[in-house]
Amino acid sequence: MTYTSTPEVQEMKARVCALHAELLRWGLVTWTSGNVSGRVPGTDLIVIKPSGVSYDDLTPELMVVTDLDGKVLEGDLAPSSDAESHNEVYRRMPETGGVVHTHSPYATAWAARAEPIPCVLTAMADEFGGEIPLGPFALIGSDAIGKGIVETLRGHRSPAVIMQNHGVFTIGKDPKSAVKAAVMTEDVARTVHISRQLGEPVPIPQADIDRLYDRYQNVYGQQPAPKEQ
Amino acid sequence: MTYTSTPEVQEMKARVCALHAELLRWGLVTWTSGNVSGRVPGTDLIVIKPSGVSYDDLTPELMVVTDLDGKVLEGDLAPSSDAESHNEVYRRMPETGGVVHTHSPYATAWAARAEPIPCVLTAMADEFGGEIPLGPFALIGSDAIGKGIVETLRGHRSPAVIMQNHGVFTIGKDPKSAVKAAVMTEDVARTVHISRQLGEPVPIPQADIDRLYDRYQNVYGQQPAPKEQ
Amino acid sequence: MTYTSTPEVQEMKARVCALHAELLRWGLVTWTSGNVSGRVPGTDLIVIKPSGVSYDDLTPELMVVTDLDGKVLEGDLAPSSDAESHNEVYRRMPETGGVVHTHSPYATAWAARAEPIPCVLTAMADEFGGEIPLGPFALIGSDAIGKGIVETLRGHRSPAVIMQNHGVFTIGKDPKSAVKAAVMTEDVARTVHISRQLGEPVPIPQADIDRLYDRYQNVYGQQPAPKEQ
Amino acid sequence: MTYTSTPEVQEMKARVCALHAELLRWGLVTWTSGNVSGRVPGTDLIVIKPSGVSYDDLTPELMVVTDLDGKVLEGDLAPSSDAESHNEVYRRMPETGGVVHTHSPYATAWAARAEPIPCVLTAMADEFGGEIPLGPFALIGSDAIGKGIVETLRGHRSPAVIMQNHGVFTIGKDPKSAVKAAVMTEDVARTVHISRQLGEPVPIPQADIDRLYDRYQNVYGQQPAPKEQ
Numbered sequence: 058m059t060y061t062s063t064p065e066v067q068e069m070k071a072r073v074c075a076l077h078a079e080l081l082r083w084g085l086v087t088w089t090s091g092n093v094s095g096r097v098p099g100t101d102l103i104v105i106k107p108s109g110v111s112y113d114d115l116t117p118e119l120m121v122v123t124d125l126d127g128k129v130l131e132g133d134l135a136p137s138s139d140a141e142s143h144n145e146v147y148r149r150m151p152e153t154g155g156v157v158h159t160h161s162p163y164a165t166a167w168a169a170r171a172e173p174i175p176c177v178l179t180a181m182a183d184e185f186g187g188e189i190p191l192g193p194f195a196l197i198g199s200d201a202i203g204k205g206i207v208e209t210l211r212g213h214r215s216p217a218v219i220m221q222n223h224g225v226f227t228i229g230k231d232p233k234s235a236v237k238a239a240v241m242t243e244d245v246a247r248t249v250h251i252s253r254q255l256g257e258p259v260p261i262p263q264a265d266i267d268r269l270y271d272r273y274q275n276v277y278g279q280q281p282a283p284k285e286q
Numbered sequence: 287m288t289y290t291s292t293p294e295v296q297e298m299k300a301r302v303c304a305l306h307a308e309l310l311r312w313g314l315v316t317w318t319s320g321n322v323s324g325r326v327p328g329t330d331l332i333v334i335k336p337s338g339v340s341y342d343d344l345t346p347e348l349m350v351v352t353d354l355d356g357k358v359l360e361g362d363l364a365p366s367s368d369a370e371s372h373n374e375v376y377r378r379m380p381e382t383g384g385v386v387h388t389h390s391p392y393a394t395a396w397a398a399r400a401e402p403i404p405c406v407l408t409a410m411a412d413e414f415g416g417e418i419p420l421g422p423f424a425l426i427g428s429d430a431i432g433k434g435i436v437e438t439l440r441g442h443r444s445p446a447v448i449m450q451n452h453g454v455f456t457i458g459k460d461p462k463s464a465v466k467a468a469v470m471t472e473d474v475a476r477t478v479h480i481s482r483q484l485g486e487p488v489p490i491p492q493a494d495i496d497r498l499y500d501r502y503q504n505v506y507g508q509q510p511a512p513k514e515q
Numbered sequence: 516m517t518y519t520s521t522p523e524v525q526e527m528k529a530r531v532c533a534l535h536a537e538l539l540r541w542g543l544v545t546w547t548s549g550n551v552s553g554r555v556p557g558t559d560l561i562v563i564k565p566s567g568v569s570y571d572d573l574t575p576e577l578m579v580v581t582d583l584d585g586k587v588l589e590g591d592l593a594p595s596s597d598a599e600s601h602n603e604v605y606r607r608m609p610e611t612g613g614v615v616h617t618h619s620p621y622a623t624a625w626a627a628r629a630e631p632i633p634c635v636l637t638a639m640a641d642e643f644g645g646e647i648p649l650g651p652f653a654l655i656g657s658d659a660i661g662k663g664i665v666e667t668l669r670g671h672r673s674p675a676v677i678m679q680n681h682g683v684f685t686i687g688k689d690p691k692s693a694v695k696a697a698v699m700t701e702d703v704a705r706t707v708h709i710s711r712q713l714g715e716p717v718p719i720p721q722a723d724i725d726r727l728y729d730r731y732q733n734v735y736g737q738q739p740a741p742k743e744q
Numbered sequence: 745m746t747y748t749s750t751p752e753v754q755e756m757k758a759r760v761c762a763l764h765a766e767l768l769r770w771g772l773v774t775w776t777s778g779n780v781s782g783r784v785p786g787t788d789l790i791v792i793k794p795s796g797v798s799y800d801d802l803t804p805e806l807m808v809v810t811d812l813d814g815k816v817l818e819g820d821l822a823p824s825s826d827a828e829s830h831n832e833v834y835r836r837m838p839e840t841g842g843v844v845h846t847h848s849p850y851a852t853a854w855a856a857r858a859e860p861i862p863c864v865l866t867a868m869a870d871e872f873g874g875e876i877p878l879g880p881f882a883l884i885g886s887d888a889i890g891k892g893i894v895e896t897l898r899g900h901r902s903p904a905v906i907m908q909n910h911g912v913f914t915i916g917k918d919p920k921s922a923v924k925a926a927v928m929t930e931d932v933a934r935t936v937h938i939s940r941q942l943g944e945p946v947p948i949p950q951a952d953i954d955r956l957y958d959r960y961q962n963v964y965g966q967q968p969a970p971k972e973q
Contacts, residue, residue, distance in 0.1 A: 251395035710853035
């Protein structure tokens with residue numbers, strides 16, 4: 058199949074590029090340590106950050122377009138070294154339209170202790186529907202990380218997983234939703250950490266978590282829901 | 287009664303809109319997680335943030351005007367999902383001119399442990415007149431949160447309450463005063479937290495708290511007091 | 516004696532005004548909670564922040580000029596409610612050319628536990644010549660705070676004192692030096708706090724503290740020393 | 745030998761000057777407390793920050809050029825008081841093209857307890873190849889600090905050392921690489937600190953550290969490697 062770029066691809070390159078500024082703004086990334094990708098709607102084309110380029114230097118033109126196997130279709134630079142992990146998610150969770158990876162400090166601190174983040178905040182019940190789960194330790198360079206993400210998140214309410222000794226991966230219906238999940242992951246990881254420093258937070262009963270999650274997913278925000286969160 | 291907008295309503299929309307930037311500036315909010323409302327002076331009209339709109343996109347025109355029962359009188363978007371909690375405060379504490387809600391991290395960390403914040407700083411005695419009290423766990427979607435706020439703050443010196451497992455609500459004679467209270471709540475929640483990490487802070491005797499509170503409420507700032515703090 | 520303003524007074528108003536931006540920049544203040552003052556060189560005229568004015572609204576014209584007893588000589592607004600504490604320092608430590616007051620969070624956390632900050636960093640030995648001492652608990656509204664500052668700092672190497680349950684006061688040969696001391700106080704208060712969270716920092720032998728302090732005070736920076744640090 | 749400036753010297757002055765903004769941006773420095781130097785490629789000329797000048801006032805023209813013994817060849821100001829420590833590294837590790845010194849708070853907190861930072865994050869394995877080692881306590885004013893850095897880093901994978909009770913020194917093939925190492929040092933020092941506050945992080949097996957380090961040093965980033973990281 059011959060690849061031809063489209064206006065939809067160019068638009069996704071602009072959106073993915075711009076969303077990296079949100080990672081910086083909310084303190085999720087250091088130097089070049091995080092990345093965003095997005096699926097061009099209705100296709101198997103993935104737009105992702107190039108490897109090792111600093112956030113200041115990112116432009117839509119530098120974004121890399123690949124197929125689901127990581128073959129570069131557009132772009133002069135190599136894709137992020139995390140691309141294979143993103144692609145495994147897109148291949149096996151076809152409803153996924155965006156993936157984000159960070160080493161945001163509070164969430165990664167939980168991951169280094171191999172502890173999921175317990176649901177003790179109503180905002181966590183809203184956004185994550187319960188705890189943020191822990192994924193396995195896995196080395197980069199194969200599909201091991203991607204498999205660990207998929208096996209942890211499939212069938213789970215949470216759009217975020219913390220990977221042991223590593224960091225955070227989040228998914229969403231589009232890249233902006235995945236970025237929001239990454240931002241909220243660090244926010245709740247921090248608040249729950251601070252709370253536990255001086256004692257044990259009060260758990261929220263499961264039935265209340267369920268009510269909060271249901272309301273937030275179905276009622277919150279403007280109606281009809283805009284295309285992006 | 288037919289609703290007609292007035293210059294006072296438009297001015298309050300501009301003020302409430304602008305004050306959201308203070309929530310961002312002082313680190314109280316993440317993504318779209320906090321909101322400010324204000325009562326148009328001398329009326330039962332409430333101006334509040336629309337639901338799910340990011341702070342960057344807020345304009346005075348997007349602000350929502352409702353009556354005390356939450357009926358939308360002006361504005362194309364749905365009001366904040368916290369509007370019912372704000373309205374319960376306005377209905378039952380008629381001297382209230384502004385309400386703020388945040389999940390600011392240090393204050394919310396105390397709330398997740400269900401602990402009031404003890405008064406061990408002269409700045410707390412000034413602003414809060416003692417501890418920052420804890421309100422009950424309550425689910426969104428009814429007037430339960432609003433009732434919990436009112437029952438905790440009525441007759442209390444503190445303009446701030448931390449709601450268990452949830453976050454902060456503050457009140458003021460106008461929206462700016464409520465924003466100041468939210469900013470100071472996070473400031474003292476943080477300092478007292480840090481202090482307690484390495485031992486027990488020294489309590490301030492009640493008589494000294496009373497003296498400090500009295501002086502600050504009656505003497506501090508410019509005389510005659512400006513309309514806003 | 517009749518008061519007449521001078522170019523030196525106007526210059527000091529501009530310098531004191533501008534230095535408040537440094538308090539914000541380095542995270543030492545919240546809302547209106549800190550203040551800088553400066554003595555007009557060779558006089559008993561003190562320039563200080565007006566009370567209750569937000570940092571964004573400060574202009575050189577709003578600065579207040581007083582004599583050493585706090586009598587307002589120039590300016591339309593009331594001086595900072597901390598002015599009497601500043602003035603007591605200027606009266607009794609005539610070599611002082613600048614005073615700064617903050618509630619910076621890490622330093623105030625030590626103050627709330629009534630603990631001096633131990634000297635376990637070479638940067639502390641350089642700047643403070645040893646620990647940052649603790650001053651007494653004292654109420655605002657008399658010269659009690661000022662006396663506590665003077666009695667703690669007189670004859671001490673440290674340009675900074677943490678006042679129990681309250682916050683930080685620093686002094687300097689001019690306002691910029693006092694601001695630098697306030698910035699470094701928070702910096703070392705934070706690093707020593709973080710260090711002690713996971714164990715006991717290694718003390719620096721007194722003889723090495725003395726060597727570091729001597730070198731820094733006499734050799735560091737450009738020679739000849741500029742008028743301001 | 746007579747010194748003559750060259751375009752390469754002027755370019756290095758511009759680069760070293762600009763990199764100080766990265767120290768501020770990533771929160772590694774306070775007031776004037778950190779510095780960057782660079783070796784002009786293929787020479788024994790070192791470009792370094794002048795002493796006691798604030799970051800806002802730095803310009804390429806103010807940078808100081810010295811030989812390896814610290815003799816000033818170009819520039820009106822005295823070099824950083826840390827210049828002798830930088831020079832000892834350049835003299836004894838001739839492959840070094842850049843050196844950075846900071847008192848970044850989390851890394852310095854480990855240094856104050858005289859503890860190396862353990863490798864419990866895949867990002868640490870990537871960048872540092874294992875723990876970040878501890879160097880000895882040493883006084884400024886001789887070559888003691890420089891010797892301590894060299895003896896700790898020579899033959900070690902880590903480009904960073906934390907010097908007891910003092911702070912961080914990092915090295916690189918050029919100044920930008922050394923700045924990146926300083927930024928990543930604070931990042932991992934913070935995350936590992938936060939993790940250990942609530943328990944013991946899970947160690948990464950040495951064989952996995954070795955695999956991660958090898959991949960990152962040899963595969964990561966764009967190929968062919970640009971001149972700067």
